[in-house]
Amino acid sequence: xxxxxxxxxxxxxxxxxxxxxxxxxxxxxxxxxxxxxxxxxxxxxxxxxxxxxxxxxxxxxxxxxxxxxxxxxxxxxxxxxxxxxxxxxxxxxxxxxxxxxxxxxxxxxxxxxxx
Amino acid sequence: xxxxxxxxxxxxxxxxxxxxxxxxxxxxxxxxxxxxxxxxxxxxxxxxxxxxxxxxxxxxxxxxxxxxxxxxxxxxxxxxxxxxxxxxxxxxxxxxxxxxxxxxxxxxxxxxx
Numbered sequence: 514x515x516x517x518x519x520x521x522x523x524x525x526x527x528x529x530x531x532x533x534x535x536x537x538x539x540x541x542x543x544x545x546x547x548x549x550x551x552x553x554x555x556x557x558x559x560x561x562x563x564x565x566x567x568x569x570x571x572x573x574x575x576x577x578x579x580x581x582x583x584x585x586x587x588x589x590x591x592x593x594x595x596x597x598x599x600x601x602x603x604x605x606x607x608x609x610x611x612x613x614x615x616x617x618x619x620x621x622x623x624x625x626x627x628x
Numbered sequence: 629x630x631x632x633x634x635x636x637x638x639x640x641x642x643x644x645x646x647x648x649x650x651x652x653x654x655x656x657x658x659x660x661x662x663x664x665x666x667x668x669x670x671x672x673x674x675x676x677x678x679x680x681x682x683x684x685x686x687x688x689x690x691x692x693x694x695x696x697x698x699x700x701x702x703x704x705x706x707x708x709x710x711x712x713x714x715x716x717x718x719x720x721x722x723x724x725x726x727x728x729x730x731x732x733x734x735x736x737x738x739x740x741x
Contacts, residue, residue, distance in 0.1 A: 546729075553733060554733055555632070555719050555721070555730075555731025555732050555733050555734055556673075556719070556721075556729075556731045557731070558728075558729060601671065603673060605673075615661070615723065616663070616675055616678060617675075617729065618675070619665075619672065619673035619674075621670070621671065621672050622671045622672070
């Protein structure tokens with residue numbers, strides 16, 4: 514049981530390049546999330562998906578797109594990377610049906626550097 | 629918008645001693661959840677403890693306990709018998725419905741041997 518996995522662990526991009534961050538969970542959770550973490554700040558929600566086939570914007574969605582490919586996978590795409598998107602990205606999942614409190618379980622993070 | 633404030637950017641504690649990390653939050657809701665997450669140098673976010681707002685009893689998990697003051701909107705974390713492995717960033721988080729989770733800026737805890 515791997516929990517939440519993310520790929521890649523680290524990536525360097527040039528301004529204007531695109532890339533997709535991958536996330537998968539094996540806990541059969543319905544809800545999945547993408548956060549970014551910047552120095553001196555807590556995590557901020559980019560997008561979330563309450564169930565397969567649905568996605569919603571979080572606090573900082575600009576410059577990002579997401580896809581909930583199936584129940585297990587939730588990807589985050591940067592179409593045209595900007596230096597302001599340099600950050601550590603975390604994926605998380607939770608299960609509102611088995612846990613009313615919806616504790617979120619996090620992946621190990623992806624460190625992204627945009628030059 | 630709900631906000632979470634951690635007023636202590638850094639704290640230090642002697643090994644085996646007790647330390648309390650502070651957290652306050654702003655909300656007009658009555659039903660919500662509060663969490664403390666630990667982030668060691670590996671960057672992995674690890675759940676330490678959580679509290680349901682409708683429960684009056686403070687949550688406890690082994691050496692970790694909280695002091696939840698709902699009227700004061702305060703949610704502090706007490707770590708007893710501190711260990712070297714407790715050294716990490718600690719984030720307080722608030723969640724009500726609709727997947728709306730808000731994190732504080734974090735407190736860096738150093739444990740001195």
